[in-house]
Amino acid sequence: MKQKVTAVFDIGKTNKKFFLFDKKYKEVYREYARFDEITDEDGYPTENLPELQKWLKELFHRILDSEEYNVKAINFSTYGASFVHLDENGELLTPLYNYTKPMDEDLIASFYEKYGPEEEFTKNTGSPNSGMLNSGMQLYWIKHTKPEIYKKIKFSLHLPQYMSYLFTDIALSEYTSIGCHTGLWDYEKKDYHEWVYKEGINTKLPQIVSTETSINMNYNGKRIKIGVGIHDSSAALLPYVRSSKKKFVLVSTGTWSVSLNPFTQTNLTKDEILSGCLNYMRINGKAVKAARLLLGSEYKSQAHKLTEIYGVPQENHKTVAFDYDLYTKLLENFSYCFKWNVIENKKAPEETILKHKTFEEAYHQLMMELVLIQVENIKIATGEDPEIKRLFVDGGFSDNDIFIKLLSHHFRGMKLRSTNSSLGSALGAAIAISDSKLNSKFLKTNYSLKKHVPFIIT
Template identity: 70%
Template sequence: MVNVTAVFDIGKTNKKFFLFDKDYKEVHKEYTSFEEIEDEDGYPTENLPALQEWLKSVFENILKASEFNVQAINFSTYGASFVHLDENGEVLTPLYNYTKPIDQSVIDSFIEKYGPKEDFLSTTGCFDLSLLNSGLQLYWIKHTKPEVFKKIKYSLHLPQYLSYIFTGIPLSEYTSIGCHTALWDYTKKDYHQWVYKEGLNNILPTIVSTETSINMNYNGKRIKIGVGIHDSSAALLPYVRSVKKKFVLVSTGTWSITLNPFTDHPIIADTDTKDSINYMRINGKPVKATRLFLGNEYKVQVNKLHKRFGVSEDYHRHVKFDYNTYLEIVKDFKHMFKWESITDVDMPSETKITYNKFEDAYHQLMMELVLLQIKSIKDVIGNDEIKRLYVDGGFSDNDLFVKLLSHHFRNMKLRTTDSSLGSALGAAISISDKKLNSKFLKKNYSLKKHVPFIIS
């Protein structure tokens, strides 16, 4: 039998289950997805009963499997989501979707009591007040659903709820609390005073380190059960554990999140940017972050270019960086794209493309998108001395993105990594005592070095 660590990695769309061996190699994978259900207002939300049923059945089947010996299990999930339990441990409400709009009067009353927004940003690292800040969800329930609120014994962040399903022990941990919840005062390293004034501390369970695990007898078997971890913090962990020098990680996808885990100045005091946020490392240390809706904008604009030039939907995947095309564009550079999901001071009032070839327009698009990414990276580095830049996720294999970034950050060492397992691996590593060495990223993440192109 192979000794393994099991991880449930729960995204909003895909629900995945992995088994890793002692060297963190994936030896088994299952995944599923569920149709969303609706909350009491008809807003789409996670099918929590189906998720719970799937977790239990998958895990019980693995425990019966003769080829694997499960020694530990942990959970990685998206953030900004609470599960509310009554005194019998029963779920009280739907898992409210963090995109659900709430009445502006609730936000106004919150700001009136605990604002202004500037103070909030400087202490909590949250600018955009909405259900994306899960603390606001507790405030919203308390003031609009008081009968429900009175019944809440514990409010658990989603990763900790999954752990609770298996342990029955309610806990909180740093990465979920630190995920733009508006609950945490980074200057005090404690819950914000508004949390105490509203009495929310009474329903938030004891805080433990993310590395905490509980040794339990589960169905007659001794298993180490982790307390769960927020997925962005989980994805950062393998880098923090294996890279000894300071670095910034650009985690790309629908959102491009740039993370600086080495800053002494986590709060960004510029209240004009709601794309500056804080995360927390597993030990409670702050991580300064910026977010950019890069993958979403890329998808929108590339689809328009496909239609405009009459090329196939995957044509963009085969375009490689061309130095001469770059030189032509940069010689008389001007912005051509009006973004649909990003606001930028340099963008024109409408898109004006002057090229006859898809490749030229695509180079222009990538050059403009990379300028946005550069700003995001510079904002997160600030005055910190950082010489290493890691890029993972969808854009790590985009030739133009990597070459242009490498060119703009010539004074930094740029590396790309390829791991679709990022957050799942981080969850496995967080409850392991095993030390990672500097070869870990090379062996497990297909680490690649990139050299800037030569300017003639």
């Protein structure tokens, strides 16, 4: 008998992943692909959408014809800030513009002259001025610089919803994509911001449905439940929201370390905006306060530099365990030693000053300084909510012994748990279209949940 499964396409900027999950959300199959980028009309790198479409369809049809699996549902998780613009025949009108593509500063200035001031706009939309990273600005840019193309747009779909559209031919919008620093959503009004209506951009955006919506349809002769897609950061958060009964902050670490507070009740404050906070959105339309930090990027360059200075193998940093004696020695006359490459920190010196005798000592110094910045980042996300007593850490730094022990030390009044799941957003996408409930043991069973106790101070 064929095994009943849920299929998920998890589309990252670099890796394109496909998973099959059983009814208990255990992974039973995975497949990866990577595509060389193409360029848009300006020569700027962008997603190879035709190749991606081809891969999606060919892989899914192969799985449908498999003798092993009976696909009952499919959903899609992708990166955000990316629109696909379709004409009345459902054909692509433009490349998938890269959210790192520079935008004309005069055009941005004209936008805030009309719909600002900038601080007020950011506060209402949870979207700091970030050019193309505000996907709503992509539509504004097309309207005012490519009017002939803009007139032909029937629907503009965020990437997760376009993935779904390829299988259903039904154009829809959903909350998590609308709410991820797009500049489109007014969190106070719980509706599109007034600029969207004044510019008429709402006419290009399909009907909004719940992220948990699925379409039951006959696909290639099989009855399949097809989800509407979900923004990857919101998908990664979903298993925690569904399985934890108490308030928490999730620190998702990697190139970016993002501290996510899904229990925020207020709009971003001026200080939070100046600290780089923005909003994501839960599947129910509620705001998620997110404080970002380029932790992994900074760590990678600094750790590489230390291995060269101390003449140790490149992989050494991965195996350094926390040394309490080294920590207390460095703490006695603590001073900041590292000049950061990508992190902004006023306490950092103008040049890196290393007086440490060993690689291990210098590495402890590096981690102490990075954790202090991470602590501030978490506090910004937590805010003044006294009910947040739990801290989850996932991603690359969840295996870093020094990082976890120091974080546990700085948040002694909170319960710190680390999790290990490379499935992250894919699992969240599967859960989003499932009717089953998650219990409190879900993270322990599926995410290798580990408890951490602060070290004893002597």
